[in-house]
Amino acid sequence: MNHVGLIWMNGEHVPYEDAKVHVLTHALHYGTGVFEGVRAYETPRGTAVFRHQDHIERLFRSAAMYFMEIPYTREEIRQATHETIQRSGLKSCYIRPLVFRGAGPMGLYPLDCPVEVAIAVWEWGSYLGDEGKQHGVRARVSSWRRLPSDVVIPAAKATGQYLNSVLAKIEADKAGYEEAILLDTHGYVSEGTGENLFIVKDGKIATPTYLSSVLGGINRAAAIQIARDLGFELQERQVARDELYLADEIFMTGTAAELTPVREVDDRPVGTGEPGEITRAVQRVFEDALHGRAERYADWNDVVPVPAPTP
Numbered sequence: 330m331n332h333v334g335l336i337w338m339n340g341e342h343v344p345y346e347d348a349k350v351h352v353l354t355h356a357l358h359y360g361t362g363v364f365e366g367v368r369a370y371e372t373p374r375g376t377a378v379f380r381h382q383d384h385i386e387r388l389f390r391s392a393a394m395y396f397m398e399i400p401y402t403r404e405e406i407r408q409a410t411h412e413t414i415q416r417s418g419l420k421s422c423y424i425r426p427l428v429f430r431g432a433g434p435m436g437l438y439p440l441d442c443p444v445e446v447a448i449a450v451w452e453w454g455s456y457l458g459d460e461g462k463q464h465g466v467r468a469r470v471s472s473w474r475r476l477p478s479d480v481v482i483p484a485a486k487a488t489g490q491y492l493n494s495v496l497a498k499i500e501a502d503k504a505g506y507e508e509a510i511l512l513d514t515h516g517y518v519s520e521g522t523g524e525n526l527f528i529v530k531d532g533k534i535a536t537p538t539y540l541s542s543v544l545g546g547i548n549r550a551a552a553i554q555i556a557r558d559l560g561f562e563l564q565e566r567q568v569a570r571d572e573l574y575l576a577d578e579i580f581m582t583g584t585a586a587e588l589t590p591v592r593e594v595d596d597r598p599v600g601t602g603e604p605g606e607i608t609r610a611v612q613r614v615f616e617d618a619l620h621g622r623a624e625r626y627a628d629w630n631d632v633v634p635v636p637a638p639t640p
C-alpha cells in the first residue's frame with residue numbers, strides 16, 4: 330500500500346501514524362464492522378468517485394442491518410471523502426470507508442459500544458492485476474461455500490463476514506490460482522472473494538442473484554445496465570456449477586477488480602481461453618464509465634471539487 334499522510338477518523342483528519350484504535354475495540358474481537366470499497370478515477374472533469382452515492386447508501390444499509398447507527402449524515406461522509414482525497418493529492422485512488430464498534434463493554438452484545446468511522450485513501454492497482462484485466466485470470470471453485478443468509482447477512486458488507494472470502498482466497502492462492510469462485514450452500518454459483526460473476530453462453534449473459542447469497546455489487550449493477558444498454562440479453566438467475574464449464578465467456582466485476590475476465594475455471598479453458606467479444610464490449614464501456622468518458626453514464630462520476638486557492 331502506498332500510505333498517504335492523512336486519514337479521516339471520527340470527524341477529523343489525523344496523520345497516518347495517529348489513526349489508531351484500542352486493543353479492546355469490539356470489531357477487532359467479533360468482526361462488528363461494515364465497510365465499503367470505492368474508487369476515484371481521473372476523468373476529463375477532474376478526479377471523480379465512481380457511483381459514490383450508491384456506495385454511501387450501501388454503507389448505511391449494511392450498518393443498519395447490524396443495528397449500527399452512523400453518527401454522520403450521508404452528505405457528511407461524502408464531504409469527508411472528498412476532503413480526504415483532496416488532501417491526499419491523489420488523482421485516482423482506492424477509498425476505504427469503515428464503520429466499526431469501538432472499545433466498550435466486552436462480550437457479544439455490541440449495542441453499547443461506540444460506533445466509530447474512518448475513511449482512508451490510497452493508490453491501489455486492480456485487485457486481480459492489469460494482466461488479469463487484459464487476458465483473464467485462472468479461477469477454481471472453492472471448497473468453501475459462500476456464507477448463506479440464514480447464518481449471516483450476505484447482502485451486508487460486514488467485516489467479520491470476510492473470513493469466508495479470506496479462506497477461499499488463501500486456498501486458491503496456495504493451489505496456484507488467481508481467484509476463487511464460491512458456490513452457495515445449495516451448490517449454485519455465487520461469486521468470487523470480492524467480485525460478482527457473469528457467464529455468457531450463446532450470446533446471452535447470466536449472473537447469480539441474492540438467492541445465491543451474493544453481495545449486491547455496485548459494479549454488478551453497472552455491468553448489467555451497460556450490457557442491456559448494448560442490447561445484450563441478461564438474466565439474473567441461479568447459475569449451476571457446470572454452466573461455468575459450458576460458458577463461452579466468464580467475467581467478474583467489483584470495485585477492487587473492476588471488470589476482469591476469467592480465462593480458465595478448474596483447469597478447463599473458458600471458451601477459447603481468451604476473453605470473448607461480449608466481455609470485451611461490456612468492459613470497454615465499463616472502463617469508459619469509470620474514467621468519465623461515457624456521456625451516457627456521466628452521473629455515475631461524483632466529481633471531487635478542487636479546493637479554492639488559499640490567498
Ligand SMILES: Cc1ncc(COP(=O)(O)O)c(C=O)c1O
Nearest residue numbers: 523524525544546547548583584
Ligand atoms: C464479496 C464481494 N462480492 C462482490 C463485490 C463487488 O461489489 P462492488 O461491485 O460493489 O465493489 C465485493 C466488493 O465489494 C465483495 O467484497
